[in-house]
Ligand code: IPM
């Protein structure tokens with residue numbers, strides 16, 4: 001098979017983690033007899049520095065033309081003074097919208113050997129295995145009107161959801177729950193927000209089509225607490241854009257490091273695969289980043305079972321040997337980003 005992938009290294013640690021993931025991609029292709037065809041595209045601060053908008057039209061076109069785009073990270077403090085839409089992050093939001101990837105899947109699990117790594121007591125974290133299904137193209141991130149008026153000393157955003165937007169993301173979450181432990185927690189703030197009241201009603205409607213899935217509703221503040229006190233209670237968490245952004249970073253605490261968290265953004269067409277972490281400008285260019293979240297994102301981009309299982313197994317084997325990046329304290333050697341990628345690639349090849 002020919003695997004056509006667009007690469008967006010982006011900003012900060014993005015180029016490093018994407019390079020490491022490419023080593024693994026090549027290993028997978030070698031082992032399973034695929035050929036990889038990649039193009040490299042500009043986005044975010046990297047595009048701005050080249051005198052282009054945060055999402056150059058040619059980048060969107062290239063990503064629309066292939067089934068999978070692998071993105072490193074977007075965000076560059078040098079452009080923090082720009083209006084939201086012109087910032088590097090504006091490019092990320094625009095590509096999500098442009099590809100129509102309304103469903104963002106962010107799984108959290110504890111890799112064997114990393115039970116003691118995170119700040120949670122291991123008896124609390126052990127066995128946690130959850131999936132956050134985050135709505136990605138609506139809510140406060142995109143709602144109009146929005147404005148900052150420095151003169152008036154006022155700013156506002158709009159949280160807006162339609163029945164159709166809630167219905168389609170709910171179905172993604174229910175379908176995912178069916179492949180897992182069949183428990184869905186829908187997270188909202190229905191005690192305060194009208195958007196959440198609509199959210200809850202639509203989720204209850206969709207639930208009628210999934211009688212085999214157990215549904216509970218939870219307020220976002222209470223969920224934030226339960227995630228770190230009783231993480232094993234959760235299977236699939238369904239939530240809107242901003243709540244999902246916040247809860248998915250919190251879920252990284254359970255895994256031990258945000259560098260471990262992969263994500264897949266899906267819609268009707270091509271997918272966008274990116275680690276959950278940001279651009280981490282403080283360690284950019286130092287070969288210190290953890291590439292495993294990016295490498296694990298790769299597994300979702302193939303839709304090929306044996307290949308995906310091999311990537312997962314290779315990450316597990318590498319960690320089991322004690323290999324660690326700087327974000328993961330452990331007894332073994334501390335490796336650079338690229339070396340970690342090489343070791344996973346070797347493990348993919350079984351060498
Ligand atoms: C994420 C990031 C982005 C988001 C930023 C960089 C715009 O935090 O993917 O979680 O808020 O969606």
Ligand code: MG
Nearest residue numbers: 245246249276
């Ligand atoms: Mg985030």
